[in-house]
Amino acid sequence: MARSIPREHPHIEERPLYWRIAMELLDALRDGSFPPGRRLPGERRLAQQYGVSRETVRQALDVLRRDGLVETDRRGSHAALPGTPVSTPTCLAFPLGAGTAEPGTVNTASVSWEPPPPEHAEALGLAPYRPTLVHRYEAAGTDGRGRRTAVTSFSAVALAEVEELARYRERAGAPGTPQLRRAYDWMRRAGLTLHHHDAITRLPDAPSMRVTRRVHDQYARPLEITDLLVDTRQGALVYEFTLPAAG
Known part of the structure; x- marks a missing residue:
């Protein structure tokens, strides 16, 4: 029962x-x-x-x-959870690249509790081999083209400040597709001002581009870092940014 x-x-x-x-x-x-x-x-x-x-x-x-x-x-x-409806998210989509996939794209996602890639650990101020919450995302067209893969590592600050993210540690590796698409809104609701820094690099000898996003808060504390690899054979790499009106 x-x-x-x-x-x-x-x-x-x-x-x-x-x-x-x-x-x-x-x-x-x-x-x-x-x-x-x-x-x-x-x-x-x-x-x-x-x-x-x-x-x-x-x-x-x-x-x-x-x-x-x-x-x-x-x-x-x-x-029927008590409370007022949450307003439409105005922050950028998570993970990087998820909001730009073409219609009909098949995507998968997972979360794990493991040591992040070394460059992520350094950017987040984590000791080598210290585990953290790692999110992986993959999307591709039905024909397998237009593939994009993203790996995100969250900092100790993000997990300490954002309750919704911290809960995912308990479910790392569990079946199902983790719904972290509102991660940036959760951070904002926790009182964090988000500063995004995206760097786009064309990979040599490959029809792909690498986008690295680093996010820190108003105290310059790192919150997350994402590496996105995009197959650019299908055309231009386009990102849309929406900023809420003041007030």
Whole structure:
């Protein structure tokens, strides 16, 4: 039988699979991915997203339903977490390159808790071989062209300051596609002013470009670094930036 959600979930790997999926859905409710009143994706779609069976999704939803976090009627399940709807994100998409993929692109993502690449560790001020949260993203067209891969490492500051990111340490390596697309908005909500520095380099003897993004806060503390490799045979490398209006 599905259990109610305790206030803390420190040993998530020891819980049943449906309980871990319930925690992922709860995080999505908390970070605004599903604002109050918003209809959740169907069981089939959620099962595909998290890489589990529909029965596991059904049990996870039952956990949330028992705690009054999800309501279900004939139209489906709806978010019921108390609070006001989160406004539309105005920050840049995460990870670097995810917001510029062509329609029909197939993408995958994963998170792990491991030592980052040496150049990432140096940029983030981490001791050699010290593990941190590492996010990997890959996207490609259905024909395999236009491939782009991104590796992001987060700093100790980011994990200490941003609660939503810190929770992903517990789920590193778990099945499913991690939803970190609002990472920059989480940082802003934590009171961090984000400074982005993107460097674009053409790789010699290869039809690819490397984009390196470094992000630091208002105190010049590093938050994350991303390396993106893009297959540029399909055309120009284009990035769109949206800045919110003042006030």
